Amino acid sequence: MLDCLFCKIRDGEIPGDIVYENDYVLAFNDINPVAPIHILIIPKEHISTLNDLEENHTQTMGELFLAAKSIASKEGLSESGYRTVFNCNEDAQQTVFHIHLHLIGGRKMTWPPG
Numbered sequence: 001m002l003d004c005l006f007c008k009i010r011d012g013e014i015p016g017d018i019v020y021e022n023d024y025v026l027a028f029n030d031i032n033p034v035a036p037i038h039i040l041i042i043p044k045e046h047i048s049t050l051n052d053l054e055e056n057h058t059q060t061m062g063e064l065f066l067a068a069k070s071i072a073s074k075e076g077l078s079e080s081g082y083r084t085v086f087n088c089n090e091d092a093q094q095t096v097f098h099i100h101l102h103l104i105g106g107r108k109m110t111w112p113p114g
């Protein structure tokens with residue numbers, strides 16, 4: 001999609017610190033990490049928010065979580081733990097409107113989130 005930051009990273013138009021890629025997803029380090037490990041996992045297909053999900057996105061969404069599991073393992077987080085988050089729209093502070101799964105780990109977190 002035109003003027004989408006994460007589509008531009010997917011297309012190599014702006015740089016991304018890519019850590020994982022397959023046919024469905026791309027993962028790169030967050031530019032402003034909130035923990036020692038903060039990776040964003042995006043579908044290669046542009047989907048703006050969780051509200052835009054359709055039945056045909058089922059495989060892609062599953063691939064996001066399989067990628068999270070695999071990256072977490074590679075980063076040594078599987079046992080200690082990690083958090084996966086989708087923010088949707090304003091109240092959740094979504095700022096980039098190409099859905100992305102935050103994979104956050106490497107420190108003790110609190111609950112509930114702010």
Ligand code: AMP
Nearest residue numbers: 029030031032033087093094095096097
């Ligand atoms: P959200 O608030 O859920 O929409 O998350 C957007 C995330 O994208 C934030 O954690 C930002 O730090 C991150 N971000 C913004 N621009 C870039 C970029 N060019 N490369 C990597 N991460 C980015």
Ligand code: ZN
Nearest residue numbers: 004007046098
């Ligand atoms: Zn996009």
